[in-house]
Amino acid sequence: MNIFVKQFAVLAVGAAIGGGAVWLWPGHAPGDGGGQHDTDGSGGEPLYWVAPMDPSYRRDGPGKSPMGMDLVPVYANDAAGPVSPGIVSPGTVSIAPEVVNNLGVRSVKVREAPLAGEIRTVGYVRYDEDRLIHIHPRVEGWIERLFVKASGDPVSRDQPLYELYSPQLVAAQEELVLALRRSNTVLLKAAEDRLRALQVAPETIAALKRDGQVRQTVTFRAPQDGVIDNLNIREGFFVGPSTTLMSIGALDEVWVEAEVFERQVDQVAVGQPVTMTLDFLPGRRWRGRVDYLYPSLDEGTRTLRVRLRFPNPQRELRPNMFAQVVIETDPGTPTLLVPREAVIRLGDRDRVVRDLGGGRYRSVPVRLGRLGARHYEVLSGLDAGDRVVTSAQFLIDSESSRQAALQRMGDAPQKPPQSARVSGTVVEMAADRRLVTIDRGAIAKWRRPPARVTFIVDAAVDLARLPQGGEVEFTFVIEDGEFVLTRVHEAGEGEP
Missing domain, CATH: 2.40.50.320 (Copper binding periplasmic protein CusF)
Known part of the structure; x- marks a missing residue:
């Protein structure tokens, strides 16, 4: 029983689709008695014969098209080719109300409104480079002790990072002790300035002045809160001013570097709001802003890098995370808008199907401007209040374009071969x-x-x-x- 019901349903759906196709087939309209062309002589002899799928293929008599299909006759009383009852003017298609309903043809009104735009792209979380610090020693020496063991370790301001033995630091301390013993204020100030220039902590200098004991190793501390990145040393390493020991990045605020296409560059401006989502926390959204537009495009991808800034108080965002971002662009002044689904894009031109009322439709060219989240800006080709088709428009456009092409062929003078x-x-x-x-x-x-x-x-x-x-x-x-x-x-x- 179930198999019989399924087969019956399939046949019913096929019959409905076939019925819709018959109503749109050239030469068929309500009350035409089957849609056959007049071949008994009452409508005159055919002017010429054309291929059903290519109106530019024309012959003086019946035959086959290059695709193997029977040629279609065109009569003098055809308004725009093989179809006369369904065409009220060249390029205009007339469809019965029941066929409109079966095909699900829907249309909306062209309106004037600000273009609510958004740019969807992807980006990567980065450290806030305004607060990314690279640690270098000011002298040569050996790492005697390392207080941080791996990249990613959190550190606080003034937390010890490493101890360094350096003959230069030992000599600088001895100069300070010597100045203290001689009570030479000039030498004392010079010795203190040298130790500060070598990044010796003020607490170490104060202890040295207090007890006069030279330290063989000096402890260096973190200049800010953050996490360790690019830890390039271990205990016993010989280092110098050219050695990058480690980096400390702050995570309470992060950058996200995204890219936008060249055609979208003029829609992006500093300060625009941005929404970001990440796969590791589905449903969670972060709000940020556009912080900076880089001055040059990537010559390979033809995209512009955009820097976005997001607060990260819980430190959930980590460098190198992949993110989806939506940049909310400025809507600007009201302009003509049509839904994105109404536009038929053909590469070199764009079209929409106008709903003329009374079951009449016509495919018209339009010139488009900016693309928003759900609408296109229309620069020419439509007026406010016009209605455009948003579903089944491809079928109507195909028929309208074919009939208009046949009419242009009939009106155009024939060039000698x-x-x-x-x-x-x-x-x-x-x-x-x-x-x-x-x-x-x-x-x-x-x-x-x-x-x-x-x-x-x-x-x-x-x-x-x-x-x-x-x-x-x-x-x-x-x-x-x-x-x-x-x-x-x-x-x-x-x-x-």
Whole structure:
């Protein structure tokens, strides 16, 4: 029983889709009695025949299109090609109300409003480099003791980092002790200034002045709160001023470096609000702001780096985390807006389908401006109050464009076909298909070199005048991209 119900449902859905297709098929409209073209002579003879999928393929009689489909006749009373009942003017499609309902055609009104824009991109969490400190010794020496053991260790301001033995530090302390013993205030001040320049802590200098005891090792302390990064030393290392011992980064506020496309650069400004989400805490959102726009674009990706700043009081954000960010751009002044789903983008042009009312629709070109979160800015092509289709518009656009193209073809003057007179050698003949392959000579007026070409032989040309291997002089024309041999000339015959 379940199998029977499923099969019946599939048949019902197929019938509904097929019914909608029949109503939109060229030549069918309500009350047309089946949608067949008038072939009994009451509507006149067909003007020409065209391919159903390519209105530019036109022939004088019935036949097959390049895709193998039967050509469709076009009559004088057709407003825009093969369809007359469903077309009220070139490019305008008329659809019955029940078909509109079956296809789910929906339309909305074009309105004026500020463009609520947002730019979605990705970024990486970084240290706040305004507060990223690199630790270097001011003298050469050996690491006697290391108080921090690994990158990522938290440290507090004035917490011991390492002890250093340096002959230069020992000598500087002895100078201070000597100045104290001699009560020489000038030498004492100079010795104190030297120790401070070598980053000796004030507490160490005070203890040295108090007890006069020279320390063989000096303890160096953290200049700020933060976490250790890039720890490059171990106990016993020999270090110098060029050695980066470690870095200390603050995490109570972090940077996020993101990238925006070149076309979006003018929409981003310092101070704009930003929302950030991360995979490691689904549903959690962080609020920040645009802090800085870098001055140059990446020449490979054509993107601009944008620096964002976020508070991080709980230290949940860690460097190198991957983040999704949304930059909220300035909406600006009110402008014409259409939904993103209403726009049909074709690469070199953009279109929408206008709802003209009464079941009539027309595909119209538009010029678009900025892209917002849900809407496009319309610069030209629509007016406030127009209605545009937001669903099933691709099917309507296809039919509207096809009918408009047929109308333009019918109105456009026909250009004479290109022709040339040339000589050549017959290589092969297919008499049953009236095809001949000829090694033709060069065509000077077209600057074409000699080539082997297969020609369609016109019905007026006697195939006996094209013997295989024979030298012939002939005229051919180019019609619809095909080479048609129209005349074989007698020897010595001049130009017509």
